[in-house]
Amino acid sequence: MKCEEISKELVGYLDRRANSAERQQVEEHLLECAACRTRAEEFRGVWNMLEELPAIEPSLGFDARVRERVAAEPQRRWLWGFVPQPRLAFAVALLLLLSIGVAKFPQRNVGTPTAVAAVNETEQFQEIKDLPVLENYEVLTKFDALSELTPAEAPSGKGQSSETND
Amino acid sequence: MARTDVQLMLDVKAGDEASFEFLLRKYRSPLVNFLYRMVRDTAQAEDLAQEVFLRVYRVRQDYSPSAKFTTWLFRIATNLALNSVRDNRYRKLETSIDAPESNQEDAAPRELPAREMRIDEHLLEQDRVAFIRRTIEKLPEKQRAAVLLHKYEEMDYAEIAKVLQCSESALKSLLFRAYETLRVELAPLAGHQVGQQLGQRTGQQVPQRAGEGRLS
Numbered sequence: 001m002k003c004e005e006i007s008k009e010l011v012g013y014l015d016r017r018a019n020s021a022e023r024q025q026v027e028e029h030l031l032e033c034a035a036c037r038t039r040a041e042e043f044r045g046v047w048n049m050l051e052e053l054p055a056i057e058p059s060l061g062f063d064a065r066v067r068e069r070v071a072a073e074p075q076r077r078w079l080w081g082f083v084p085q086p087r088l089a090f091a092v093a094l095l096l097l098l099s100i101g102v103a104k105f106p107q108r109n110v111g112t113p114t115a116v117a118a119v120n121e122t123e124q125f126q127e128i129k130d131l132p133v134l135e136n137y138e139v140l141t142k143f144d145a146l147s148e149l150t151p152a153e154a155p156s157g158k159g160q161s162s163e164t165n166d
Numbered sequence: 167m168a169r170t171d172v173q174l175m176l177d178v179k180a181g182d183e184a185s186f187e188f189l190l191r192k193y194r195s196p197l198v199n200f201l202y203r204m205v206r207d208t209a210q211a212e213d214l215a216q217e218v219f220l221r222v223y224r225v226r227q228d229y230s231p232s233a234k235f236t237t238w239l240f241r242i243a244t245n246l247a248l249n250s251v252r253d254n255r256y257r258k259l260e261t262s263i264d265a266p267e268s269n270q271e272d273a274a275p276r277e278l279p280a281r282e283m284r285i286d287e288h289l290l291e292q293d294r295v296a297f298i299r300r301t302i303e304k305l306p307e308k309q310r311a312a313v314l315l316h317k318y319e320e321m322d323y324a325e326i327a328k329v330l331q332c333s334e335s336a337l338k339s340l341l342f343r344a345y346e347t348l349r350v351e352l353a354p355l356a357g358h359q360v361g362q363q364l365g366q367r368t369g370q371q372v373p374q375r376a377g378e379g380r381l382s
Binding site for chain 1: 316
């Protein structure tokens, strides 16, 4: 074991919390390494110094102040008392809200006023776009003539169709 | 048969106010001391300790014994202390431009000497204690909390790691770095008493080669 590796185990060795294998490793290293031995001694010295710090006692009114603060806590309402776990109540409320949201979602796409307005606008635009065609009488008559052609005459040839158009 | 802390807390959950009183009496002193060593102000330490008990009471309905009671209790205390230390530091930064830094020794409580001492001895002792306190205070907050839980609360590594929310391996490194810093910073005091006290507490001897004296 190297000096760097011992660093993690040294405290555990000194406070006797290391397991026997770790203890043995540290001991073997300490026998060989004077610097780590010195450090170990000084760590123990530090612990002894820390024990020189005297403990303090809580003031006489400590318990009374805790009781006061506890008593000042808002009591649960009687209805809230039936709810065993606030987190559970919150989860149930969230689930309900989500369910309502999901149930209403398809209706939004079909019947909302914004969707209807969008459809109307599209139809009006198409009518305006078609106006020049509707106003051109010649185009419309040719359109009618084409519609009168029977399906049997269509494949007969180019010439016939050009005659009809004329 | 004495009830465990977990059982007491479960009784508090069931509405037993007496169990809460019992826990209050049992842990008020360790908590106040731990918090005092974290924030170095008795009034603030007491206020924080009260807040810990208040939080225990508030969340009693949600309590589930997933860890040792002390782990849970000191985790609340540590989080409060760390927040308080950070708040204090920002407050100091804000006021340091306009006002001189307050003398923190004013906040230290009066501690009676352990035995009869001459006045000069007492002053020396006070200086020494103040120096040790300041050195601990200079440690980074998490290292300080680790040292306090390890040295004064005597928690095992797994418990401290849970309180500080880190791995045991990280905790061992944290403790080593903290004690290494203390070793260097407290070296000026080591000459007086450390030599006399070595081995007194644990009775364990660091292995030495035959013929070697105490290493300096």
